[in-house]
Amino acid sequence: MKKRILISDIARAMGVSITTVSFVLNGKAEEKRISEEVTNRILAYVEKVGYKPNQLAKSLRSGETKLLGLLVEDIGNPFFANVAKHIEKEAYKNDYHIIYCSIANDDNRAKELIDLFYDRHIDGFIITPTDNLSPTVRMLIQSKIPTILFDRYLTDVETNYVVSDNFKAAYDATKHLLENKNHQKVGLVSLYSNQTQMRDRMEGYRKAIDESRLQNFIQKISLDEDMSNDIMHDFIVGNQLDAVLFSTNYLTISALKSSKEKNFTMPKFISFDEHTLFNLYEPSITSISQNIKEIAHQLIKVLIKQISSKDEPIRQVVVPCELKIRASSL
Amino acid sequence: MKKRILISDIARAMGVSITTVSFVLNGKAEEKRISEEVTNRILAYVEKVGYKPNQLAKSLRSGETKLLGLLVEDIGNPFFANVAKHIEKEAYKNDYHIIYCSIANDDNRAKELIDLFYDRHIDGFIITPTDNLSPTVRMLIQSKIPTILFDRYLTDVETNYVVSDNFKAAYDATKHLLENKNHQKVGLVSLYSNQTQMRDRMEGYRKAIDESRLQNFIQKISLDEDMSNDIMHDFIVGNQLDAVLFSTNYLTISALKSSKEKNFTMPKFISFDEHTLFNLYEPSITSISQNIKEIAHQLIKVLIKQISSKDEPIRQVVVPCELKIRASSL
DNA sequence: CTGAAAGCGCTAACAT
DNA sequence: ATGTTAGCGCTTTCAG
Numbered sequence: 001m002k003k004r005i006l007i008s009d010i011a012r013a014m015g016v017s018i019t020t021v022s023f024v025l026n027g028k029a030e031e032k033r034i035s036e037e038v039t040n041r042i043l044a045y046v047e048k049v050g051y052k053p054n055q056l057a058k059s060l061r062s063g064e065t066k067l068l069g070l071l072v073e074d075i076g077n078p079f080f081a082n083v084a085k086h087i088e089k090e091a092y093k094n095d096y097h098i099i100y101c102s103i104a105n106d107d108n109r110a111k112e113l114i115d116l117f118y119d120r121h122i123d124g125f126i127i128t129p130t131d132n133l134s135p136t137v138r139m140l141i142q143s144k145i146p147t148i149l150f151d152r153y154l155t156d157v158e159t160n161y162v163v164s165d166n167f168k169a170a171y172d173a174t175k176h177l178l179e180n181k182n183h184q185k186v187g188l189v190s191l192y193s194n195q196t197q198m199r200d201r202m203e204g205y206r207k208a209i210d211e212s213r214l215q216n217f218i219q220k221i222s223l224d225e226d227m228s229n230d231i232m233h234d235f236i237v238g239n240q241l242d243a244v245l246f247s248t249n250y251l252t253i254s255a256l257k258s259s260k261e262k263n264f265t266m267p268k269f270i271s272f273d274e275h276t277l278f279n280l281y282e283p284s285i286t287s288i289s290q291n292i293k294e295i296a297h298q299l300i301k302v303l304i305k306q307i308s309s310k311d312e313p314i315r316q317v318v319v320p321c322e323l324k325i326r327a328s329s330l
Numbered sequence: 331m332k333k334r335i336l337i338s339d340i341a342r343a344m345g346v347s348i349t350t351v352s353f354v355l356n357g358k359a360e361e362k363r364i365s366e367e368v369t370n371r372i373l374a375y376v377e378k379v380g381y382k383p384n385q386l387a388k389s390l391r392s393g394e395t396k397l398l399g400l401l402v403e404d405i406g407n408p409f410f411a412n413v414a415k416h417i418e419k420e421a422y423k424n425d426y427h428i429i430y431c432s433i434a435n436d437d438n439r440a441k442e443l444i445d446l447f448y449d450r451h452i453d454g455f456i457i458t459p460t461d462n463l464s465p466t467v468r469m470l471i472q473s474k475i476p477t478i479l480f481d482r483y484l485t486d487v488e489t490n491y492v493v494s495d496n497f498k499a500a501y502d503a504t505k506h507l508l509e510n511k512n513h514q515k516v517g518l519v520s521l522y523s524n525q526t527q528m529r530d531r532m533e534g535y536r537k538a539i540d541e542s543r544l545q546n547f548i549q550k551i552s553l554d555e556d557m558s559n560d561i562m563h564d565f566i567v568g569n570q571l572d573a574v575l576f577s578t579n580y581l582t583i584s585a586l587k588s589s590k591e592k593n594f595t596m597p598k599f600i601s602f603d604e605h606t607l608f609n610l611y612e613p614s615i616t617s618i619s620q621n622i623k624e625i626a627h628q629l630i631k632v633l634i635k636q637i638s639s640k641d642e643p644i645r646q647v648v649v650p651c652e653l654k655i656r657a658s659s660l
Numbered sequence: 661c662t663g664a665a666a667g668c669g670c671t672a673a674c675a676t
Numbered sequence: 677a678t679g680t681t682a683g684c685g686c687t688t689t690c691a692g
Contacts, residue, residue, distance in 0.1 A: 017679045056390045057669035081411030277607040347663045387685035
């Protein structure tokens with residue numbers, strides 16, 4: 001970590017011009033027909049003194065920062081934290097770094113952050129869109145900044161995205177609950193949210209229920225709700241449900257709390273998303289597990305492709321979920 | 331997000347030189363005695379067209395990137411994810427952005443990443459040091475790059491750091507377990523690790539045990555251990571412990587798993603760190619909660635101070651923990 | 661009070 | 677096959 005070496009230092013030491021060094025460094029030695037001897041000598045010297053080009057100057061010149069902006073709802077949320085972890089790993093493999101922020105559900109903050117990242121000449125965006133982000137994302141696309149959404153997408157903007165197969169997962173989970181012939185009343189607890197992942201989970205549930213010619217029971221909840229204890233109780237007990245599908249792990253945990261505090265017995269149930277708790281709880285909890293690693297992998301793969309070649313076609317990737325059957329649904 | 335406006339565009343439109351615009355933009359209008367009329371006209375125009383200076387050019391010139399490097403053990407770990415969340419928030423308030431990576435426990439990767447971040451002219455580093463990172467951190471300090479450690483520190487390098495008061499927290503927790511006069515055998519489960527946070531937790535435990543003139547029972551575990559079920563069982567049941575302190579939440583969860591799988595009853599216990607599970611578990615779990623928000627706040631505060639004024643004295647901040655007494659310890 | 665111009669470190673078209 | 681040179685967009689010294 002001695003003082004920074006410049007390309008000019010290399011050139012001087014090697015008795016060649018800066019250009020030659022630059023070409024060699026950027027793998028254009030062949031193309032520019034630099035002699036192999038010179039090339040190797042430069043490479044060896046560069047290695048020896050540990051020269052690293054100044055990224056800033058490089059970026060200023062080339063317009064590429066090798067920086068990806070990651071905007072998630074909340075990096076403190078284990079799901080997003082895990083995606084972030086794998087995204088970073090994948091990005092690193094491709095020589096990119098990640099600059100992140102949590103946008104909560106604040107559209108203004110999201111817009112501001114996108115602006116700020118844009119000013120930093122981020123090479124691409126990875127975003128979990130908040131509800132009213134369409135105009136901003138549309139602008140990004142018009143500005144030709146490679147952008148990819150995940151977890152959910154925007155119905156009114158054509159973009160790249162990677163999402164889980166929420167519809168099928170919810171459908172399969174509901175089917176699983178219906179395999180037990182005693183289960184006549186199977187409910188869904190979801191969020192007040194128009195986001196696609198919630199919508200798809202609900203539709204998957206609905207389809208399975210419809211196919212069995214049963215009545216659907218759907219309860220939506222606001223997570224900030226003080227009343228969720230009562231709501232859970234009334235929904236589950238009041239309807240005498242035989243089984244419930246929860247569309248997020250938070251909802252499941254919230255229901256477990258309610259059952260404890262309001263002292264009612266949980267029916268059979270399944271939760272979306274994994275949680276450390278689920279294996280351990282008594283009974284262990286059946287869950288719909290998203291393939292986080294694959295999601296991260298696809299995100300970076302598609303995004304990098306978009307960055308490296310303009311006018312790639314839009315990619316929309318749907319990653320299957322896995323139903324992990326445990327005791328709570330049996 | 332129209333096409334980027336340059337400072338020269340502003341200058342041309344205003345009929346002044348680039349210099350003048352630059353001065354005004356950088357708040358040096360007064361100092362350079364630019365007429366108020368011109369200043370205001372420029373400011374108004376800049377506002378109107380939404381001009382934002384190119385950060386890259388600015389950085390190349392000034393050497394400041396307004397980027398902070400965050401190197402944590404594992405961003406997927408809820409503790410670090412939460413710290414990361416608050417760090418980002420605090421950084422944002424101060425006009426900084428965060429570029430992160432997980433370094434696992436891989437010293438080489440850590441070194442490489444630090445190198446890479448250094449090449450990006452990161453303004454400062456926030457690091458959870460892995461065991462053999464001392465040489466690298468020392469180099470960073472010699473290179474005058476503002477650096478601050480957290481969660482644990484290095485005993486052989488004098489650095490800024492922010493850590494929890496692990497010693498006192500462990501001491502208090504152990505004391506709490508000893509308040510019950512039936513608790514004669516109080517054990518500690520910790521990790522094979524020389525990191526300061528683990529050492530301090532052990533010392534706090536030891537001191538409390540010593541003060542009561544009791545025997546200490548300490549079990550260290552490797553987390554990758556397949557045998558942890560047996561080890562937990564043998565340690566807790568074999569020693570007929572009355573109570574246990576776990577020095578990480580992972581260890582607690584691992585013990586709960588063991589108790590389930592090996593079918594033994596957990597004695598009274600306390601866990602370091604919070605976890606969603608802890609409130610909910612039966613019995614609810616007493617835990618030592620680190621003040622993550624305060625840790626993040628201090629980290630950024632100290633680091634920014636170091637960045638803005640060279641030769642600030644080294645700061646070492648110790649943040650108190652809170653013992654959240656729940657059912658498992660009563 | 662304001663402007664011209666040098667230069668941050670690098671890339672790449674254009675010479676030679 | 678290699679070197680000269682003009683920028684990338686901005687800050688800041690030095691002149692006026």
